[in-house]
Amino acid sequence: MNPAVPTWAGVAASLALVALAVAIAWRQRLRLAREITIAAARAGAQLTAVGAVLLVVFARAGLAGAFGWLAVMVLIAGQVAARRARGLPRALPVATAAVAAGTAATVGTLLALGVIGPQPRVVIPVGGMVVSGAMAAAAVTLTRLREEAAAARPLIEARLCLGMPAAQAFAPHLHAALRTALIPSVDSTKTVGLISLPGAMTGLILAGVSPLTAIRYQIVVMYMLLAAAALAALIAARLAQHALFDDAHRLRPLPVVTSAERQAGPGGTNESRRLP
Amino acid sequence: MAQSAPTLFTLDRVTVRRGGTLLLDEVSCHIPAGSCTAVTGPSGAGKTTLLRLLNRLEEPDRGRVCLHGRPLPDLDVLALRRRVALVAQAPVLLTGDVLDELRAGQPGLDRAQAAGLLDQVSLPAAMLTRPTAGLSGGEAQRLCLARALAARPQVLLLDEPTSALDAASARAVEQVAGSFVADGGSVVLISHDPGQTSRIARQVLVLRARQLTASPAQTTSHRERP
Numbered sequence: 204m205n206p207a208v209p210t211w212a213g214v215a216a217s218l219a220l221v222a223l224a225v226a227i228a229w230r231q232r233l234r235l236a237r238e239i240t241i242a243a244a245r246a247g248a249q250l251t252a253v254g255a256v257l258l259v260v261f262a263r264a265g266l267a268g269a270f271g272w273l274a275v276m277v278l279i280a281g282q283v284a285a286r287r288a289r290g291l292p293r294a295l296p297v298a299t300a301a302v303a304a305g306t307a308a309t310v311g312t313l314l315a316l317g318v319i320g321p322q323p324r325v326v327i328p329v330g331g332m333v334v335s336g337a338m339a340a341a342a343v344t345l346t347r348l349r350e351e352a353a354a355a356r357p358l359i360e361a362r363l364c365l366g367m368p369a370a371q372a373f374a375p376h377l378h379a380a381l382r383t384a385l386i387p388s389v390d391s392t393k394t395v396g397l398i399s400l401p402g403a404m405t406g407l408i409l410a411g412v413s414p415l416t417a418i419r420y421q422i423v424v425m426y427m428l429l430a431a432a433a434l435a436a437l438i439a440a441r442l443a444q445h446a447l448f449d450d451a452h453r454l455r456p457l458p459v460v461t462s463a464e465r466q467a468g469p470g471g472t473n474e475s476r477r478l479p
Numbered sequence: 480m481a482q483s484a485p486t487l488f489t490l491d492r493v494t495v496r497r498g499g500t501l502l503l504d505e506v507s508c509h510i511p512a513g514s515c516t517a518v519t520g521p522s523g524a525g526k527t528t529l530l531r532l533l534n535r536l537e538e539p540d541r542g543r544v545c546l547h548g549r550p551l552p553d554l555d556v557l558a559l560r561r562r563v564a565l566v567a568q569a570p571v572l573l574t575g576d577v578l579d580e581l582r583a584g585q586p587g588l589d590r591a592q593a594a595g596l597l598d599q600v601s602l603p604a605a606m607l608t609r610p611t612a613g614l615s616g617g618e619a620q621r622l623c624l625a626r627a628l629a630a631r632p633q634v635l636l637l638d639e640p641t642s643a644l645d646a647a648s649a650r651a652v653e654q655v656a657g658s659f660v661a662d663g664g665s666v667v668l669i670s671h672d673p674g675q676t677s678r679i680a681r682q683v684l685v686l687r688a689r690q691l692t693a694s695p696a697q698t699t700s701h702r703e704r705p
Contacts (some may be wrong), residue, residue, distance in 0.1 A: 360536060361571040361623075365584050365630060366561035451535050451556045456497060 269323035273330040280338035288345030292446040305337035305435030336428040337435035344436040347380035369448035388432040484511035493542035502528040515666040517680035524686040534563040564632035568639040570619035584629030596625040601651035617648030
Protein backbone atom coordinates (compact mmCIF):
# COMPACT_ATOMS: atom_id res chain seq x y z
CA MET A 204 0.00 0.00 0.00
CA ASN A 205 1.13 3.53 -0.72
CA PRO A 206 2.10 5.00 2.65
CA ALA A 207 0.61 8.36 1.60
CA VAL A 208 -2.89 6.86 1.42
CA PRO A 209 -4.54 6.92 4.86
CA THR A 210 -5.96 3.73 6.36
CA TRP A 211 -9.57 3.61 7.66
CA ALA A 212 -8.08 4.06 11.12
CA GLY A 213 -6.36 7.18 9.85
CA VAL A 214 -9.65 8.46 8.44
CA ALA A 215 -11.26 7.89 11.85
CA ALA A 216 -8.37 9.70 13.52
CA SER A 217 -8.91 12.71 11.26
CA LEU A 218 -12.25 13.18 13.01
CA ALA A 219 -10.14 14.88 15.67
CA LEU A 220 -9.88 17.80 13.25
CA VAL A 221 -13.67 17.96 12.98
CA ALA A 222 -13.81 17.91 16.78
CA LEU A 223 -11.40 20.85 16.80
CA ALA A 224 -13.62 22.81 14.41
CA VAL A 225 -16.70 21.98 16.49
CA ALA A 226 -14.89 23.05 19.68
CA ILE A 227 -13.94 26.40 18.15
CA ALA A 228 -17.52 26.96 16.88
CA TRP A 229 -18.93 26.05 20.32
CA ARG A 230 -16.39 28.14 22.24
CA GLN A 231 -16.97 31.19 20.03
CA ARG A 232 -20.77 30.68 20.20
CA LEU A 233 -21.03 30.65 16.42
CA ARG A 234 -24.07 28.32 16.51
CA LEU A 235 -22.34 26.23 13.86
CA ALA A 236 -21.30 23.19 15.93
CA ARG A 237 -24.34 21.13 14.92
CA GLU A 238 -24.02 22.15 11.28
CA ILE A 239 -20.31 21.28 11.20
CA THR A 240 -21.05 17.86 12.72
CA ILE A 241 -23.82 17.17 10.21
CA ALA A 242 -21.65 18.38 7.32
CA ALA A 243 -18.75 16.14 8.35
CA ALA A 244 -21.06 13.14 8.77
CA ARG A 245 -22.68 13.82 5.38
CA ALA A 246 -19.29 14.17 3.67
CA GLY A 247 -18.10 10.86 5.11
CA ALA A 248 -21.32 9.01 4.24
CA GLN A 249 -21.64 10.51 0.77
CA LEU A 250 -18.03 9.84 -0.20
CA THR A 251 -18.17 6.27 1.14
CA ALA A 252 -21.32 5.62 -0.88
CA VAL A 253 -19.83 7.23 -3.99
CA GLY A 254 -16.63 5.18 -3.58
CA ALA A 255 -18.64 1.96 -3.34
CA VAL A 256 -20.74 2.80 -6.40
CA LEU A 257 -17.67 3.84 -8.38
CA LEU A 258 -16.07 0.51 -7.52
CA VAL A 259 -19.03 -1.27 -9.12
CA VAL A 260 -19.19 1.10 -12.10
CA PHE A 261 -15.46 0.76 -12.83
CA ALA A 262 -15.70 -3.03 -12.60
CA ARG A 263 -18.96 -3.72 -14.42
CA ALA A 264 -20.75 -0.77 -16.05
CA GLY A 265 -18.21 0.11 -18.72
CA LEU A 266 -18.13 3.35 -20.71
CA ALA A 267 -21.94 3.48 -21.08
CA GLY A 268 -22.26 3.40 -17.29
CA ALA A 269 -19.67 6.18 -17.01
CA PHE A 270 -21.65 8.39 -19.38
CA GLY A 271 -24.83 7.54 -17.47
CA TRP A 272 -23.08 8.65 -14.30
CA LEU A 273 -22.07 11.91 -15.99
CA ALA A 274 -25.64 12.47 -17.17
CA VAL A 275 -26.91 12.18 -13.59
CA MET A 276 -24.24 14.66 -12.45
CA VAL A 277 -25.32 17.08 -15.19
CA LEU A 278 -28.98 16.87 -14.09
CA ILE A 279 -28.06 17.54 -10.46
CA ALA A 280 -25.72 20.38 -11.46
CA GLY A 281 -28.49 21.90 -13.60
CA GLN A 282 -30.83 21.91 -10.59
CA VAL A 283 -28.21 23.50 -8.35
CA ALA A 284 -27.42 26.23 -10.87
CA ALA A 285 -31.13 26.84 -11.56
CA ARG A 286 -31.88 27.28 -7.84
CA ARG A 287 -29.24 29.98 -7.74
CA ALA A 288 -31.03 31.75 -10.57
CA ARG A 289 -34.44 31.60 -8.87
CA GLY A 290 -36.86 33.96 -10.60
CA LEU A 291 -35.27 33.65 -14.02
CA PRO A 292 -37.76 32.31 -16.59
CA ARG A 293 -37.08 28.67 -17.59
CA ALA A 294 -34.07 28.56 -15.25
CA LEU A 295 -33.98 24.76 -14.96
CA PRO A 296 -33.86 23.86 -18.67
CA VAL A 297 -31.51 26.78 -19.36
CA ALA A 298 -29.05 25.79 -16.61
CA THR A 299 -29.21 22.09 -17.43
CA ALA A 300 -28.68 22.69 -21.15
CA ALA A 301 -25.72 24.98 -20.43
CA VAL A 302 -24.00 22.50 -18.11
CA ALA A 303 -24.74 19.61 -20.49
CA ALA A 304 -23.41 21.45 -23.54
CA GLY A 305 -20.28 22.66 -21.73
CA THR A 306 -19.59 19.17 -20.39
CA ALA A 307 -20.32 17.35 -23.65
CA ALA A 308 -18.15 19.66 -25.73
CA THR A 309 -15.21 19.58 -23.30
CA VAL A 310 -15.19 15.87 -22.46
CA GLY A 311 -16.00 15.00 -26.09
CA THR A 312 -13.02 17.04 -27.32
CA LEU A 313 -10.66 15.45 -24.79
CA LEU A 314 -11.83 11.97 -25.83
CA ALA A 315 -11.78 12.72 -29.56
CA LEU A 316 -8.23 14.08 -29.40
CA GLY A 317 -7.11 11.13 -27.30
CA VAL A 318 -6.02 13.40 -24.44
CA ILE A 319 -7.85 11.15 -22.00
CA GLY A 320 -8.62 7.48 -22.40
CA PRO A 321 -12.15 6.12 -22.81
CA GLN A 322 -12.12 4.24 -19.50
CA PRO A 323 -14.73 4.80 -16.77
CA ARG A 324 -12.02 5.45 -14.15
CA VAL A 325 -10.86 8.40 -16.29
CA VAL A 326 -14.14 9.66 -17.76
CA ILE A 327 -15.99 9.87 -14.42
CA PRO A 328 -13.49 11.93 -12.37
CA VAL A 329 -12.53 14.14 -15.31
CA GLY A 330 -16.20 14.57 -16.24
CA GLY A 331 -17.02 15.37 -12.62
CA MET A 332 -14.49 18.21 -12.58
CA VAL A 333 -15.89 19.53 -15.86
CA VAL A 334 -19.51 19.36 -14.63
CA SER A 335 -18.53 21.18 -11.44
CA GLY A 336 -16.76 23.96 -13.33
CA ALA A 337 -19.60 24.30 -15.84
CA MET A 338 -22.16 24.39 -13.02
CA ALA A 339 -20.31 27.16 -11.18
CA ALA A 340 -20.00 29.27 -14.31
CA ALA A 341 -23.64 28.72 -15.34
CA ALA A 342 -24.87 29.50 -11.82
CA VAL A 343 -22.94 32.79 -11.59
CA THR A 344 -23.95 33.79 -15.12
CA LEU A 345 -27.65 33.14 -14.56
CA THR A 346 -27.68 34.79 -11.14
CA ARG A 347 -25.99 37.90 -12.49
CA LEU A 348 -28.25 37.99 -15.56
CA ARG A 349 -31.36 37.84 -13.40
CA GLU A 350 -30.03 40.58 -11.14
CA GLU A 351 -29.00 42.74 -14.09
CA ALA A 352 -32.36 42.27 -15.83
CA ALA A 353 -34.26 43.26 -12.67
CA ALA A 354 -32.04 46.17 -11.64
CA ALA A 355 -31.39 47.58 -15.10
CA ARG A 356 -34.95 47.36 -16.46
CA PRO A 357 -35.18 51.15 -17.04
CA LEU A 358 -31.90 51.11 -19.00
CA ILE A 359 -32.91 48.08 -21.03
CA GLU A 360 -36.35 49.48 -21.80
CA ALA A 361 -34.83 52.85 -22.74
CA ARG A 362 -32.77 51.03 -25.39
CA LEU A 363 -35.80 49.01 -26.54
CA CYS A 364 -37.73 52.28 -26.90
CA LEU A 365 -35.07 53.46 -29.35
CA GLY A 366 -35.90 50.48 -31.57
CA MET A 367 -32.95 48.33 -30.52
CA PRO A 368 -33.51 44.57 -30.68
CA ALA A 369 -33.47 42.70 -27.37
CA ALA A 370 -29.97 41.31 -27.94
CA GLN A 371 -28.52 44.80 -28.46
CA ALA A 372 -30.48 46.32 -25.58
CA PHE A 373 -29.26 43.60 -23.23
CA ALA A 374 -25.70 43.25 -24.54
CA PRO A 375 -23.91 45.41 -21.91
CA HIS A 376 -25.58 43.44 -19.12
CA LEU A 377 -24.89 40.09 -20.75
CA HIS A 378 -21.21 40.98 -21.13
CA ALA A 379 -21.01 42.08 -17.49
CA ALA A 380 -22.54 38.78 -16.34
CA LEU A 381 -20.17 36.76 -18.52
CA ARG A 382 -17.13 38.62 -17.20
CA THR A 383 -18.22 38.03 -13.62
CA ALA A 384 -18.74 34.33 -14.32
CA LEU A 385 -15.42 33.80 -16.07
CA ILE A 386 -13.06 35.92 -13.98
CA PRO A 387 -12.68 33.23 -11.25
CA SER A 388 -11.71 30.61 -13.86
CA VAL A 389 -9.30 32.99 -15.55
CA ASP A 390 -7.75 34.02 -12.25
CA SER A 391 -7.33 30.46 -11.00
CA THR A 392 -5.76 29.53 -14.35
CA LYS A 393 -3.35 32.49 -14.08
CA THR A 394 -2.26 31.73 -10.53
CA VAL A 395 -2.27 27.94 -10.58
CA GLY A 396 0.87 26.57 -8.95
CA LEU A 397 1.79 29.99 -7.53
CA ILE A 398 -0.71 30.41 -4.73
CA SER A 399 -2.28 26.97 -4.75
CA LEU A 400 -1.54 23.40 -5.72
CA PRO A 401 -4.67 22.25 -7.47
CA GLY A 402 -6.64 19.16 -6.51
CA ALA A 403 -5.86 16.82 -9.38
CA MET A 404 -2.12 17.45 -9.14
CA THR A 405 -2.14 17.14 -5.34
CA GLY A 406 -4.04 13.87 -5.57
CA LEU A 407 -1.65 12.39 -8.09
CA ILE A 408 1.42 13.44 -6.08
CA LEU A 409 -0.14 11.99 -2.90
CA ALA A 410 -0.79 8.76 -4.82
CA GLY A 411 2.91 8.53 -5.62
CA VAL A 412 2.96 9.84 -9.19
CA SER A 413 5.96 11.90 -10.30
CA PRO A 414 5.31 15.68 -10.08
CA LEU A 415 6.32 16.03 -13.75
CA THR A 416 3.62 13.54 -14.68
CA ALA A 417 1.12 15.16 -12.31
CA ILE A 418 1.54 18.59 -13.88
CA ARG A 419 0.70 17.22 -17.33
CA TYR A 420 -2.65 16.12 -15.98
CA GLN A 421 -3.13 19.38 -14.16
CA ILE A 422 -2.43 21.48 -17.25
CA VAL A 423 -5.08 19.53 -19.15
CA VAL A 424 -7.46 19.95 -16.19
CA MET A 425 -6.96 23.73 -16.08
CA TYR A 426 -7.50 24.08 -19.83
CA MET A 427 -10.60 21.92 -19.80
CA LEU A 428 -12.07 23.80 -16.81
CA LEU A 429 -11.48 27.08 -18.61
CA ALA A 430 -13.24 25.77 -21.72
CA ALA A 431 -16.10 24.19 -19.76
CA ALA A 432 -16.70 27.42 -17.81
CA ALA A 433 -16.57 29.60 -20.93
CA LEU A 434 -18.89 27.33 -22.92
CA ALA A 435 -21.39 26.83 -20.10
CA ALA A 436 -21.44 30.56 -19.28
CA LEU A 437 -21.90 31.56 -22.92
CA ILE A 438 -24.66 29.03 -23.57
CA ALA A 439 -26.38 29.89 -20.28
CA ALA A 440 -26.25 33.59 -21.18
CA ARG A 441 -27.64 33.10 -24.70
CA LEU A 442 -30.44 30.79 -23.57
CA ALA A 443 -31.27 33.03 -20.61
CA GLN A 444 -31.49 36.04 -22.90
CA HIS A 445 -34.09 34.23 -25.00
CA ALA A 446 -35.98 33.36 -21.82
CA LEU A 447 -35.85 36.94 -20.49
CA PHE A 448 -37.34 38.53 -23.61
CA ASP A 449 -40.43 37.63 -25.61
CA ASP A 450 -40.91 37.67 -29.38
CA ALA A 451 -41.87 41.35 -29.30
CA HIS A 452 -38.48 42.27 -27.79
CA ARG A 453 -40.06 42.94 -24.39
CA LEU A 454 -38.32 42.22 -21.12
CA ARG A 455 -40.58 39.78 -19.29
CA PRO A 456 -41.77 40.67 -15.79
CA LEU A 457 -39.46 39.16 -13.18
CA PRO A 458 -40.65 38.11 -9.74
CA VAL A 459 -39.06 39.91 -6.83
CA VAL A 460 -36.58 37.55 -5.14
CA THR A 461 -35.96 38.43 -1.52
CA SER A 462 -32.56 37.98 0.06
CA ALA A 463 -34.11 35.33 2.33
CA GLU A 464 -35.20 33.33 -0.73
CA ARG A 465 -31.75 33.66 -2.24
CA GLN A 466 -30.28 32.35 1.00
CA ALA A 467 -32.73 29.45 0.87
CA GLY A 468 -31.09 28.35 -2.37
CA PRO A 469 -27.79 26.54 -2.45
CA GLY A 470 -25.89 29.69 -1.47
CA GLY A 471 -24.33 29.06 1.93
CA THR A 472 -25.09 25.35 1.88
CA ASN A 473 -22.99 22.34 1.05
CA GLU A 474 -23.58 22.72 -2.68
CA SER A 475 -22.00 26.17 -2.73
CA ARG A 476 -18.88 24.83 -1.07
CA ARG A 477 -18.45 22.47 -3.95
CA LEU A 478 -18.20 25.41 -6.30
CA PRO A 479 -14.56 26.21 -6.94
CA MET B 480 -62.26 69.54 -35.87
CA ALA B 481 -60.85 67.01 -33.42
CA GLN B 482 -63.52 64.54 -34.53
CA SER B 483 -62.55 64.84 -38.21
CA ALA B 484 -58.84 64.17 -37.61
CA PRO B 485 -57.69 60.75 -38.80
CA THR B 486 -57.32 58.18 -36.08
CA LEU B 487 -53.77 57.40 -34.99
CA PHE B 488 -54.33 54.77 -32.29
CA THR B 489 -57.44 52.76 -31.57
CA LEU B 490 -57.79 50.87 -28.31
CA ASP B 491 -60.58 48.33 -28.48
CA ARG B 492 -61.70 46.91 -25.10
CA VAL B 493 -58.14 46.61 -23.88
CA THR B 494 -57.56 44.76 -20.62
CA VAL B 495 -54.12 44.36 -19.04
CA ARG B 496 -53.35 42.21 -16.01
CA ARG B 497 -49.94 41.64 -14.47
CA GLY B 498 -49.45 39.00 -11.84
CA GLY B 499 -53.13 38.96 -10.94
CA THR B 500 -53.31 42.76 -10.73
CA LEU B 501 -55.70 44.52 -13.07
CA LEU B 502 -53.90 47.47 -14.70
CA LEU B 503 -56.43 48.42 -17.39
CA ASP B 504 -60.02 47.25 -17.61
CA GLU B 505 -61.85 47.20 -20.97
CA VAL B 506 -60.45 50.52 -22.16
CA SER B 507 -61.64 51.71 -25.58
CA CYS B 508 -60.70 55.01 -27.20
CA HIS B 509 -59.45 56.71 -30.33
CA ILE B 510 -56.35 58.89 -30.30
CA PRO B 511 -56.32 61.28 -33.24
CA ALA B 512 -53.30 61.91 -35.44
CA GLY B 513 -51.61 65.28 -35.80
CA SER B 514 -52.37 66.63 -32.36
CA CYS B 515 -51.46 66.36 -28.70
CA THR B 516 -53.55 64.07 -26.53
CA ALA B 517 -53.16 64.26 -22.77
CA VAL B 518 -53.84 61.32 -20.47
CA THR B 519 -54.66 62.29 -16.92
CA GLY B 520 -55.91 60.56 -13.81
CA PRO B 521 -54.83 59.63 -10.32
CA SER B 522 -51.70 57.57 -9.61
CA GLY B 523 -52.22 53.87 -10.26
CA ALA B 524 -55.04 54.50 -12.70
CA GLY B 525 -53.14 52.82 -15.55
CA LYS B 526 -51.82 55.84 -17.45
CA THR B 527 -48.27 54.53 -17.90
CA THR B 528 -49.60 51.10 -18.87
CA LEU B 529 -51.74 52.74 -21.54
CA LEU B 530 -48.74 54.62 -22.91
CA ARG B 531 -46.56 51.47 -22.93
CA LEU B 532 -49.24 49.63 -24.91
CA LEU B 533 -48.80 52.09 -27.75
CA ASN B 534 -45.22 51.01 -28.54
CA ARG B 535 -45.71 47.39 -27.41
CA LEU B 536 -43.69 47.57 -24.23
CA GLU B 537 -46.89 46.09 -22.82
CA GLU B 538 -49.24 43.62 -24.47
CA PRO B 539 -52.98 43.51 -23.74
CA ASP B 540 -54.36 40.33 -22.24
CA ARG B 541 -57.64 41.06 -24.02
CA GLY B 542 -58.65 43.51 -26.71
CA ARG B 543 -56.37 45.09 -29.27
CA VAL B 544 -54.42 48.22 -30.06
CA CYS B 545 -54.25 49.46 -33.67
CA LEU B 546 -52.06 52.07 -35.33
CA HIS B 547 -53.74 53.62 -38.39
CA GLY B 548 -56.20 50.72 -38.27
CA ARG B 549 -53.56 47.97 -38.21
CA PRO B 550 -53.18 45.82 -35.11
CA LEU B 551 -49.78 46.46 -33.54
CA PRO B 552 -48.73 42.76 -33.62
CA ASP B 553 -49.01 42.93 -37.44
CA LEU B 554 -46.29 45.62 -37.54
CA ASP B 555 -42.54 45.13 -37.18
CA VAL B 556 -42.04 45.93 -33.52
CA LEU B 557 -38.57 47.47 -33.89
CA ALA B 558 -39.75 49.76 -36.70
CA LEU B 559 -42.83 50.59 -34.61
CA ARG B 560 -40.68 51.71 -31.68
CA ARG B 561 -38.66 53.98 -33.94
CA ARG B 562 -41.89 55.47 -35.31
CA VAL B 563 -43.50 55.72 -31.88
CA ALA B 564 -40.87 57.00 -29.44
CA LEU B 565 -41.48 56.78 -25.71
CA VAL B 566 -39.73 59.06 -23.24
CA ALA B 567 -39.96 57.75 -19.69
CA GLN B 568 -40.84 59.81 -16.64
CA ALA B 569 -37.38 59.47 -15.07
CA PRO B 570 -34.54 60.33 -17.46
CA VAL B 571 -32.44 57.28 -18.29
CA LEU B 572 -29.08 58.06 -19.88
CA LEU B 573 -27.27 55.27 -21.66
CA THR B 574 -23.82 56.61 -22.47
CA GLY B 575 -20.97 58.67 -21.06
CA ASP B 576 -21.31 61.89 -23.04
CA VAL B 577 -24.00 63.96 -24.68
CA LEU B 578 -23.00 63.32 -28.31
CA ASP B 579 -22.93 59.56 -27.76
CA GLU B 580 -26.30 59.79 -26.05
CA LEU B 581 -27.82 61.39 -29.14
CA ARG B 582 -26.12 58.81 -31.34
CA ALA B 583 -27.82 56.08 -29.31
CA GLY B 584 -31.00 57.41 -30.87
CA GLN B 585 -29.54 57.76 -34.34
CA PRO B 586 -26.17 56.12 -35.08
CA GLY B 587 -24.12 58.14 -37.54
CA LEU B 588 -25.50 61.47 -36.38
CA ASP B 589 -22.96 64.21 -37.16
CA ARG B 590 -22.12 67.04 -34.78
CA ALA B 591 -24.19 69.63 -36.65
CA GLN B 592 -27.26 67.41 -36.56
CA ALA B 593 -26.63 66.67 -32.89
CA ALA B 594 -26.32 70.40 -32.14
CA GLY B 595 -29.60 70.97 -34.00
CA LEU B 596 -31.32 68.40 -31.80
CA LEU B 597 -29.98 70.09 -28.66
CA ASP B 598 -31.27 73.39 -29.97
CA GLN B 599 -34.71 71.82 -30.46
CA VAL B 600 -34.88 71.05 -26.75
CA SER B 601 -33.37 74.42 -25.74
CA LEU B 602 -29.99 73.04 -24.74
CA PRO B 603 -26.76 74.76 -25.86
CA ALA B 604 -24.64 73.15 -28.59
CA ALA B 605 -21.61 73.54 -26.31
CA MET B 606 -23.08 70.76 -24.22
CA LEU B 607 -22.22 68.17 -26.89
CA THR B 608 -18.86 67.34 -25.35
CA ARG B 609 -20.08 67.31 -21.76
CA PRO B 610 -20.28 64.06 -19.78
CA THR B 611 -23.83 62.97 -19.07
CA ALA B 612 -22.99 62.32 -15.42
CA GLY B 613 -22.94 66.03 -14.58
CA LEU B 614 -26.29 66.98 -16.13
CA SER B 615 -29.13 68.34 -14.00
CA GLY B 616 -32.46 66.53 -13.93
CA GLY B 617 -33.97 69.04 -16.35
CA GLU B 618 -31.03 68.81 -18.75
CA ALA B 619 -31.11 65.00 -18.63
CA GLN B 620 -34.83 64.90 -19.34
CA ARG B 621 -34.45 67.24 -22.32
CA LEU B 622 -31.49 65.20 -23.56
CA CYS B 623 -33.67 62.07 -23.43
CA LEU B 624 -36.26 63.94 -25.46
CA ALA B 625 -33.60 64.98 -28.00
CA ARG B 626 -32.36 61.37 -28.17
CA ALA B 627 -35.89 60.24 -28.95
CA LEU B 628 -36.25 62.96 -31.62
CA ALA B 629 -32.96 61.84 -33.21
CA ALA B 630 -34.70 58.74 -34.56
CA ARG B 631 -37.20 61.00 -36.38
CA PRO B 632 -40.33 59.44 -34.89
CA GLN B 633 -43.84 60.22 -36.07
CA VAL B 634 -45.34 59.90 -32.60
CA LEU B 635 -43.96 61.01 -29.23
CA LEU B 636 -45.18 59.29 -26.08
CA LEU B 637 -44.25 61.42 -23.07
CA ASP B 638 -44.72 59.95 -19.59
CA GLU B 639 -44.99 62.90 -17.22
CA PRO B 640 -42.04 64.57 -18.91
CA THR B 641 -42.10 67.67 -16.73
CA SER B 642 -43.02 66.26 -13.33
CA ALA B 643 -39.56 66.77 -11.87
CA LEU B 644 -38.54 69.86 -13.83
CA ASP B 645 -38.32 73.52 -12.98
CA ALA B 646 -40.70 75.90 -14.74
CA ALA B 647 -38.21 76.89 -17.48
CA SER B 648 -37.34 73.29 -18.33
CA ALA B 649 -41.01 72.33 -18.29
CA ARG B 650 -41.83 75.13 -20.67
CA ALA B 651 -39.01 74.01 -22.99
CA VAL B 652 -40.45 70.49 -23.09
CA GLU B 653 -43.91 71.86 -23.82
CA GLN B 654 -42.47 73.89 -26.67
CA VAL B 655 -40.85 70.77 -28.12
CA ALA B 656 -44.19 68.94 -27.97
CA GLY B 657 -45.91 71.89 -29.64
CA SER B 658 -43.31 72.16 -32.42
CA PHE B 659 -43.45 68.41 -32.98
CA VAL B 660 -47.21 68.58 -33.57
CA ALA B 661 -46.86 71.68 -35.74
CA ASP B 662 -44.42 69.73 -37.92
CA GLY B 663 -47.02 67.02 -38.49
CA GLY B 664 -46.26 64.67 -35.61
CA SER B 665 -48.53 63.42 -32.87
CA VAL B 666 -47.98 63.52 -29.12
CA VAL B 667 -49.55 61.46 -26.35
CA LEU B 668 -48.66 62.96 -23.00
CA ILE B 669 -49.30 61.88 -19.44
CA SER B 670 -49.71 64.89 -17.22
CA HIS B 671 -51.00 65.73 -13.76
CA ASP B 672 -50.84 69.45 -14.52
CA PRO B 673 -54.20 70.84 -15.66
CA GLY B 674 -52.49 74.03 -16.79
CA GLN B 675 -50.13 72.07 -18.99
CA THR B 676 -52.89 70.00 -20.57
CA SER B 677 -54.91 73.10 -21.31
CA ARG B 678 -51.83 74.76 -22.85
CA ILE B 679 -50.77 71.97 -25.20
CA ALA B 680 -53.43 69.23 -25.47
CA ARG B 681 -56.37 69.27 -27.87
CA GLN B 682 -58.03 66.34 -26.12
CA VAL B 683 -57.81 64.78 -22.72
CA LEU B 684 -58.38 61.18 -21.75
CA VAL B 685 -59.14 60.69 -18.07
CA LEU B 686 -58.31 57.33 -16.53
CA ARG B 687 -59.81 56.47 -13.16
CA ALA B 688 -59.58 53.09 -11.47
CA ARG B 689 -58.13 51.51 -14.63
CA GLN B 690 -61.06 52.64 -16.77
CA LEU B 691 -61.49 55.49 -19.18
CA THR B 692 -63.99 58.00 -17.87
CA ALA B 693 -63.77 60.55 -20.68
CA SER B 694 -63.40 59.82 -24.36
CA PRO B 695 -62.01 62.27 -26.92
CA ALA B 696 -65.59 63.26 -27.64
CA GLN B 697 -65.90 64.31 -24.01
CA THR B 698 -62.66 66.20 -23.87
CA THR B 699 -62.21 68.59 -21.02
CA SER B 700 -60.17 70.89 -23.23
CA HIS B 701 -60.53 71.64 -26.92
CA ARG B 702 -58.10 74.49 -27.00
CA GLU B 703 -55.91 74.60 -30.04
CA ARG B 704 -52.22 74.53 -29.40
CA PRO B 705 -50.94 78.12 -29.37
